[in-house]
Amino acid sequence: MVMIPSLPTMLPFAGILLSIALFPLLAHRFWEHHYGKVSAFWGLAALALMAALLPTGVSFSEVYGHRLVSTAEEYLSFIVLLGTLFVITGGIHVSGRHVGSPLHNTELLGVGALLASLIGTTGAAMLLIRPLLRANHHRPRQVHVYVFYIFLVCNTGGLLTPIGDPPLFLGFLQGIPFAWTLQLFPEWLFVNGALLVLFFLWDRRLYALEPSQDREPPGRLTVKGWVNFPLLMAVVAAVILSGGWPEPWGGFARDGILLALAGLSLWVTPSYIHHANQFNFAPIREVAILFAGIFTAMVPALMVLNARGGELGLSTPAEYFWAAGTLSSFLDNAPTYLAFLSAAMGALGLTHAVEMTLTPGPAGILAGISVGAVYMGAMTYIGNGPNFMVKTMVEQSRVSMPSFFGYMAYSVGILLPLFLLLTLLFF
Numbered sequence: 001m002v003m004i005p006s007l008p009t010m011l012p013f014a015g016i017l018l019s020i021a022l023f024p025l026l027a028h029r030f031w032e033h034h035y036g037k038v039s040a041f042w043g044l045a046a047l048a049l050m051a052a053l054l055p056t057g058v059s060f061s062e063v064y065g066h067r068l069v070s071t072a073e074e075y076l077s078f079i080v081l082l083g084t085l086f087v088i089t090g091g092i093h094v095s096g097r098h099v100g101s102p103l104h105n106t107e108l109l110g111v112g113a114l115l116a117s118l119i120g121t122t123g124a125a126m127l128l129i130r131p132l133l134r135a136n137h138h139r140p141r142q143v144h145v146y147v148f149y150i151f152l153v154c155n156t157g158g159l160l161t162p163i164g165d166p167p168l169f170l171g172f173l174q175g176i177p178f179a180w181t182l183q184l185f186p187e188w189l190f191v192n193g194a195l196l197v198l199f200f201l202w203d204r205r206l207y208a209l210e211p212s213q214d215r216e217p218p219g220r221l222t223v224k225g226w227v228n229f230p231l232l233m234a235v236v237a238a239v240i241l242s243g244g245w246p247e248p249w250g251g252f253a254r255d256g257i258l259l260a261l262a263g264l265s266l267w268v269t270p271s272y273i274h275h276a277n278q279f280n281f282a283p284i285r286e287v288a289i290l291f292a293g294i295f296t297a298m299v300p301a302l303m304v305l306n307a308r309g310g311e312l313g314l315s316t317p318a319e320y321f322w323a324a325g326t327l328s329s330f331l332d333n334a335p336t337y338l339a340f341l342s343a344a345m346g347a348l349g350l351t352h353a354v355e356m357t358l359t360p361g362p363a364g365i366l367a368g369i370s371v372g373a374v375y376m377g378a379m380t381y382i383g384n385g386p387n388f389m390v391k392t393m394v395e396q397s398r399v400s401m402p403s404f405f406g407y408m409a410y411s412v413g414i415l416l417p418l419f420l421l422l423t424l425l426f427f
Helices: 007-026 028-052 060-089 102-135 143-152 166-174 178-208 228-244 249-268 271-276 282-297 299-311 317-328 333-348 353-357 360-379 385-396 404-426
Strands: 093-095 222-224
Touching (some): 007 299, 007 404, 028 299, 060 228, 060 249, 093 102, 093 271, 102 143, 166 360, 178 404, 333 360, 353 360, 360 404
Antiparallel strands (some): 093 222
16 A cells, blocks of 8 residues: 655654764763663654554555565665674784874775775775774874764765665666766765865874874784685675575575674684774674664655655756755665665656666766765765764774764765765766
């Protein structure tokens, strides 16, 4: 049955977003011990309102059953992929040459931006965050390093391949050619290049204000845990190959393979590497608990977007870029991408996603949707899964990250001007 949820059903989604934003700021100790209960409360509140506000005689399963099952599958795949990459990269220890200088930090962020398109934003973010933390542990001013890391490695670097970010992978599953996203290299180069230059200038200024006696000399680069690199490549291969497997069993098979690879990594990685990385499951546990509430509470909002997306009156690549991007900042960017892709195909009278790539007009709109969904995931901590995990891991290292709104002050001040320029130059 097709029914559009009413506005009150979306209030729990607003509630969980405000809780994530305000509780760490106003009641930090309460949040630290009870964030799971808060997440569960809003998730259950969403389900209760969905059921309570149904018209008489309409069953819950008719309206919400398929969407909730689909969301549960997306959540499980999301957590399994995130958790597997977290475990495998936790078995790789990089140390030595990188010492937290502006040049070395910029190099590491640049490498991370490249790796994001090769092994995914999650894989790149989890692989390099620990070396970055160790390299900068002595610096009194380092928060900006991790904010730019979220911008570049967790988000904007992943634009070039379907492996890079979940929205692009879903586009690949819909029939968009694997190599099509390589056409977005100019947009990738503009934003990532500008962010790296801006970061270097910012970091150099702050580095010059720090006491020189605290600076450590560079050392020889060493990598331990090489056995995990084949496992990391196996994760990428499983994700790519699963694009041709029939659903839903193909998704279950992929998730089973990923869990097996995570278990194998835990088994073969020497304990001293985990100890050197200060590896524990707290970051992935927090992400899993909070995003369970987020995925549940956002169901009505996604249903409204799917039902009303075609009525937004969008017609240009720039309009699709800003619409898809703005909602991707707060909703899961993968289903948001699909909703706008569907809306664009309907508006253009197309029946297959591959048709979006065949002529300049639709291809421009597809580019706007793709870039918006990937790039604006960097606007908030919840815009993309790795964002929140990096925040948690940095805070575990006793570095105080900005609050939800504090982080948005960075993203609005730095990213929005870049996105405006991007719109003028490319869309």
